[in-house]
Amino acid sequence: MPDALGTPATPFWDARYAEEAYAYGTAPNAWLASxxxxxxxxxxALVPASGEGRDAVWLAEQGLTVTAVDLSAAGLAKTHRLADARGVDVATVHADLRTWDWPLAEVDVVALSFVHVEPHVRSDLHRRALAALKPGGLVVVEGFHIGQLVYRAVHGSGGPGRADMLFTADLLRADFEGADVLALEETETTLREGAYHDGLAKVVRGVFRKRA
Ligand SMILES: C[S@@+](CC[C@H](N)C(=O)[O-])C[C@H]1O[C@@H](n2cnc3c(N)ncnc32)[C@H](O)[C@@H]1O
Structure with a gap:
């Protein structure tokens, strides 16, 4: 349920993350891991909208110093639980990314997995993600393609039910304009990421490198 500013309201995510199981699993997003x-x-590494921390914990396991930011306290609590179980540290920040004081040219990697928000919030969030990177830093991003509206109806593979919250390759290219495009594809894939991302899906995946 979107709030007045158009971002899914905290109670929605807190309720989802109140379940014992990890909504999107405990393994990292497959595109990020690849x-x-x-x-x-x-x-x-910075993980905006980090949910229950699957990507943040994996990045910490890769040797990076990780900050995970989300508006769900329940998601951040599960992030700490997962980090403890894996024997790594993740710094968590309970904040709304629309008003958070983002880092500037300080991080080496930004991981964005399935961060679907209102169009004006998305473009600002992607701009700030790029600005957070040091020159040469990477944004690794995956989200649902606009065609996922059909896949979620037919295959129940998840994602928002609003076309304007979904991605295309052109949209990501425009959002990360000025960065080098190392990879960018629209593809069909079978998601096995917990109960809420499961089944045949249409996604957009990219890797962008901030220019020196
Ligand atoms: C579909 S989940 C994805 C979580 C995680 N990236 C993953 O793939 O496992 C979307 C997440 O975005 C977070 N979120 C949405 N809008 C946000 C905002 N304005 N500020 C911080 N977090 C936000 C939600 O709390 C939720 O955890």
Whole structure:
């Protein structure tokens, strides 16, 4: 249920994350994990809208110093539980990304998995994500393609039911304009990411590198 500013309201996410199981699983997003060889061995990673922390914890396991930001306290509590179980540290920030004081040219990697918000919030969030990177830093992003509206109806594979919250490759290219495009594709994939991302889906995946 979107709030007055158009972002899914905190109670929605807190209720989802109140379940014992991890809504999107405890393994990292598969696209992010596939980029492991391109990640630096050390440095800082930022995970905006980190949910229950699956990507944040995995990035910490790769040797990065990770900050996870989400508006759901329940998601952040599960992030700490997962980090403890895996023996890594993740710094969590309970904040709304629309008003958060984002870092500027400080981080090496930003991971954005399935962060679907209102169009004006999305473009600002993507702009701030790029600005948070040091020159040469990477944004690794995956979200549902606009065609997912059909897949979620037919295959029940998740995502928002609003076309204007979904992605295309052109939209990501425009949002990260000025960055080098290392990878960008619209593809069909079978998601196995917990109960809420399960089944045949249409996604957009990208890796963008901030220019020096
Ligand atoms: C579909 S979940 C994805 C979570 C995580 N990225 C993953 O893939 O496991 C979307 C997340 O975005 C967060 N979110 C949405 N709008 C936000 C905002 N304005 N500020 C902070 N977090 C937000 C929600 O709380 C939720 O955890």
């Amino acid at each position: 980029q492991a060889s391109h990640l630096p061995a050390s440095g800082r």
